Amino acid sequence: MTVRQTRRSGPSASGDHFVLWQGPSVDLTQQRRRMGERVIKAFLVGAALLSVVVTVGIVVSLFAPLTEFFSHVGIGEFLFGTEWTVGFGNKASWDDKSWGVLPLVTATFVMTAIALLVAVPLGLGAAAFLSEYASPRARKILKPILEILAGIPTVAFGFIALTVVTPLLGNIFQFNGIFNMLAPGIVMGFMIVPTVASLSEDAMSAVPLALRQGSYALGANRMKTTVRVVFPAALSGIVAAIVLGISRAVGETMIVTIGAGLQPKMTLDPTQGAQAMTGFIAQIASGDAPEGSPVYYSLFAVGSLLFLLTLLINMISIRLVRKYRQAY
Amino acid sequence: MTRAEHDTVTPADKDATGEIAQPPGHVEVWRGNEHSPVEGAPDGVITLKDLEVYYGDFRAVTDVNVQFGSKEITALIGPSGCGKSTVLRCLNRMNDLVPGARVVGTVAYHGVDIYGPDVDVIEVRRRVGMVFQKPNPFPKSIYDNVAYGPRVTGMKVDSMDELVERALRGAALWDEVKDKLKQNAFGLSGGQQQRLCIARAIATSPEVILMDEPCSALDPIATAKIEDLMAELAKTYTIIIVTHNMQQAARVSQRTGFFTAEADEMGHRTGRLVEFDTTEHIFGNPSDERTEAYITGRFG
Incomplete structure (x- = not known):
């Protein structure tokens, strides 16, 4: 081994060694294959x-x-038409039907709104209780029970809407008929409570204890600490939870099909039955839709619209989540 | 209600006839032990008598007898796990938030036991504020952070703007933030956030401010600012600070309490107050050899 030319620093001419080192060299190349x-x-x-x-x-x-x-079908006619008679008339004809999708969209909107009216207060209330009020033991028991609710098949929820909730509401609000939007909306609300509650609870539990202590040290009670400190700090996660709940409600099929019926109707009255977008797809796809027929193509139009709506909701959600995200 | 009234009259002070009477929880002000110089003895604005704190079955602190003086800075020092933070958290009942925490003995504020049955913890915390180890501003604007305490305690305020300005000036932060009061407090540096937390604490006009290692998350420059601020605040407020930094205790405090934890024959470590005296005495000529060993760096 020859004595290397010494330099102050930096790699030697070969680039492999720092020249100040005079001791034994080592082989640092890969020693075995890592398949x-x-x-x-x-x-x-x-x-x-x-x-x-x-x-x-x-x-x-x-x-x-x-x-x-x-x-x-014109795009304007499809998006803004107020009559949807796709299930009727000659199966092969494009011309004897009305192609306005608004009745389906309205029904979906009404039932989603009802579901949110139920799910947001209940879900956030449950989350606040679990995260801020419940003892660790109570939380350990209650949270899994709440999440079981999310595992109930939606067809069972639909059945409950039809056979239990509708007769009950019919008595209270004095309406007749098997189908209405109120019952499936409310039942759907209960269906998404676990989603909203569980995710919101996660977000609230993730709020640092130091913030709560700071609030209590200033003389705030538990309620004020929850509402004024924990909620705003967890807002990003809570918004995400609610939006996920909306997405589930918009895409929910069985409950609205069973509870709200199959008749497209342009109405905001929740005591009326009206077919939702998913309800239409379920009806046609499970029934008689010869490939290539107008009805067959309408499935894709409604499906695409549903997809775009959900996409839009998710994009808004990402925006909101970013906006309210806090770095502690 | 004037400041003086709300500081001294508590519900427990009045009996059924409306006369100011000796409340049941009243404690004689403890007059120090043999180490405590009579000259300038603390007035006992907060007095601890036979204080013991348990976490479940674990006795964290025992046998703490001490009185704190108003409008001065008292430092609590000692090795980790000696119970000094536990004691501090008893003074505004923050230990209530710890599941299983239990306090035995008396914590008297103006002679009234704050663990007494008729005491509203919110009234205690309004008078005894707290600043924490890590700056913990709320995810709100600077303004809303300062206004939080007055708002949640329902303080009657003529002008919230004025109150916020006064609190921020009091915390030596006003000049740095006056143009961005509506901005989120998380945009401030660590030292600024801690001064914001001090502003937040003084916004409710407390009498006592507890500080739990307020500078341990800050760099030396920010620490120096907080220490200057503490000296300024001590003209108006009673400050009790827990610190791991002995130089800081020596620099800022007028009185120092030294805690340590010793294991008993069962191996349970329980914190005790070893010595409480003027800072000068503790650091210059401590009476207990354990104090001397600690401050000279021989243990802890």
């Missing part, structure tokens, strides 16, 4: 790609038939 790592990485990349591909595939297959649909 396992590569396999795992390939699998993970595959998994990530597959979900993207499937999503893109769904979007494409949803939107592709739209060209055919909108070559027969």
Whole structure:
């Protein structure tokens, strides 16, 4: 081994060694092949790609038939028309039907709004109780019970809306008829309570204890601490929870199909039955929709609209979550 | 209600006839032990008598007898786990928030036991404010942070703007934030946030301010500012500070209490107040050898 030319610092001419070092050198190149790592990485990349591909595939297959649909129906007529008679008349004819989707959208909107009126106060109340008032033991028992509610099949909820809630409400609000929007809306509200409560509770529990202590030290009681400090600090997570609840309500199918019926009706009166967007899709897709028929294409139009609405809600949610996010 | 009234008259002070009477929880002001110089003895605005604190079955602190003086700075020092923060948290009943915490003995504020049955904890905390180890501003504007205490305690305020300005001036923060009162408090530096927390505490016009290692999360420059501020605040307020930094205790306080924890034969460590005296005495000529060992760095 020759004595290397000494320099003050920096790599030697070969770039491999710092020249000041006079002791034995070491081999730092890769010593053994690490196949396992590569396999795992390939699998993970595959998994990530597959979900993207499937999503893109769904979007494409949803939107592709739209060209055919909108070559027969004007976009304005579809979006702003107030009559939807797609299920009637000659199956092969485009011309004897009204293509206004607004009745379906209105029904979805009304029932979602009712659901939120139920779910937001109940969900936030439950979350505030679990996070701020309940003893650790009570929370450990109650939270899983609440989450079981999220596991009840929606068809069971729909059945409850039809057979229990509707007769009850009919007595109270003096309306007849099997179908109405109030019952499925309320039942749907109970269905999304666990979603709202559980996620909001997570967000509230994540608020640092130091903030609560600061509030108590200033003479605030538990209620004021919850409302004025914990809620604002957890707002980002609470908004996300509510928006997820909205998305579930908009996309919910069984409850609105069973509870609100299959008749498209342009009304804001919750005691009336009216078909929701998902209700229409469920009805036609499970019934008689010959491929290539006008009704068949209308499924894709309504489905795309539903998809876009949900997408819009999620985008608004991301905005709001960012806006209210706090760095502690 | 004037400031003087609301500071001295508590519900427990009046009996059924409306006369000011000796309340049942009244405690004679403790007059110090043999170490305590008679000259300038603390007036006992807060007096602890045979204080013991338990967390569940664990006895964290025992046998604390001390009186704090008003309008001066008292430092509580001692090694980790000696119970000094536990004692501090008894003084405005923040220990109430710890599940399983139990206080035995007496914590008397103006002679009234704050753990007494008729005492409203909110009234206690309005008079005995607190600043924490890590700055903990609320996720609100600077203005709303300061106005929080007066708002939640329903203080009658002529002009909230004025009150906020006074509190921020009192915390030596006004000049730095007067143009951004509506901005979120999280935009402030750590030292500014801690001064905001001090402003927040003085906004409710307390008499006593408890500080739990208020500078341990701050850099030396921000620490120096807070220490200057404390000296200024001590003209108006009674300050009791827990600190790990002995130089800080020596610099800012007039009186110092030294705590330590010793294991008994069962291996349970229980904190005790070893010595309480003027800061000069504690750091210059401590009476107890454990105090001397600690302040000279031989243990702890």
